[in-house]
Amino acid sequence: MTHPTEGTPASFRIVNGRIVTPEGIIEQGTLIVEHGVIQYIGSEHGAAVAHTSNGTVHSMDNENAGDSATISTDNDDASHSSLEYDNAAHATIANEPNPASSTGNAQPAFRQDIVQYDARGGLVLPGFIDIHVHGGMGQDFMDASPEVLDTITRFHGSQGTTSMLATTMTAPRAAIDHVLEQVHAYMEKGEMPGAQVVGVHLEGPFISPKWPGAQNPGHIVLPNVQWLEEWHAAYPGLIKQLTLAPEREGALEVIRWLRAHDITAAAGHTDATYEQIMEAVEAGLNHAVHTFNAMTPLHHRKPGTAGAVLGKPAICAEIIADGIHVHPAAVALLAQLKQQHNLILITDAMSAAGLGDGDYMLGDQPVKVINGVATLPEDSGTLAGSRLTMIEGFRFLIEKAGLSVQRASEAASGNPARQLGLYEQTGSLEVGKQADVLVLDGDMGLKEIFVRGVRLEG
Secondary structure (H helix, E strand, O other), X not given: OOOOOOOOOOOEEEEEEEEEEOOEEEEEEEEEXXXXXXXXXXXXXXXXXXXXXXXOEEEEOOOOHHHOOEEEOOOOOOOOOOOOEOOOOOOOOOOOOOOOOOOOOOOOOOOOOOEEEEOOOOEEEEOEEEEEEOEEOOEEHHXXXXXXXXXXXXXXXXXXXXXXXXXXXXXXXXXXXXXHHHHHHHHHHOOOOOOEEEEEXXXXXXXXXXXXOOOOHHHOOOOOHHHHHHHHHHOOOOEEEEEXXXXXXXXXXXXXXXXXXXXEEEEOOEOOOHHHHHHHHHHOOXXXXXXXXXXXXXXXXXXXXXHHHHHOOOXXXXXXXXXXXXXXXXXXXXXXXXXXXXXXXXXXXXOOOOOOOEEEEEOOEEEEEEOOEEEEOOEEEEEOOEOOOHHHHHHHHHHOOOOOHHHHXXXXXXXXXXXXXXXXXXXXXXXXXXXXXXXXXXOOOEEEEEEOOEEOOO
């Protein structure tokens, strides 16, 4: 498989695709990439996406109004509608490396000798971003080494994930130190054979002993700002998210520290009341991991953590869309309430992802997978991560939870990019962004995967 960070970013053209953009889906669209950067999105005849002062999206053709592309809205409550052609050609075309006029009737001057991929009417999407994933193909991030990291990134890259956070477990300080050291070195080297690791998500060890889930309760400790300061000093910018129980002693201080350092402060594995979550939000809490799982549930007299997550737009909600962790109706309910870029699809995948039933490890916890369901062996009711992939979760959101393609794409790509502060670089198909691009077939299976402009080969 090609190493995206080793090879030269490619130049290529994707034609005849249903291109999913933040403004809508471009039917029969074309996407052009040069040197790993998206340079053009529009019709094959020169149309591109443009914005008017009233927010309308138009198809812009530089030569012939009759050749305009069709832009369709794909919201959950909207029917597809063709938008009018605008006579003023303000095409969204990048200036580099082939400058093209964005006004008048100039035709974009793109290379004609680049490789072309025919989407054959399939969806063209931004690559998926998984911010909560523990492993895959028999490997776990807690056992981090270059070989382990290669295996995990290669597998998840093959499933459409183009960026990911290496996610830890509740573990002794030394074990967490090891993961941070190894991931930092891996990112510094920059040779990743699939999905690109963009940071670390610390899930624990500052969680509640009442809601450990599959985490080892023997390693739970109280929130500790000193640990975070030491990790940040050694590996600045590496930690992107930390999951903790906001009701624990010292948690509010940790939350304030996290937000002051632009790190996502996430509630999870928590016994917090609704009121305690509201207090944590005031301190900066802005996220919840695997919503509905390992948290106090919604009750009409005790709304709990789940009620706070549902009702507070400031809290971005993760969801494991596998039909095992959360019922499709509950996923749909969450999606109805989280429509402000605050719904995020995750896998919570562990080492069994990509493999079959059997015995595995999640951190230092033994896990048994039976009929695709991962649980702690001594307690078959305690779920222990998943075997989910992002492409499977994306399809679930559409086919089982009733989300539109555009909203499912936002949950899988745009929203996690925003939460990580990476939206200027990736998370959507827009001119000037890095070419993290997926091409799907008519059954929403993966057909082509590009990471930073480099095609992943099986």
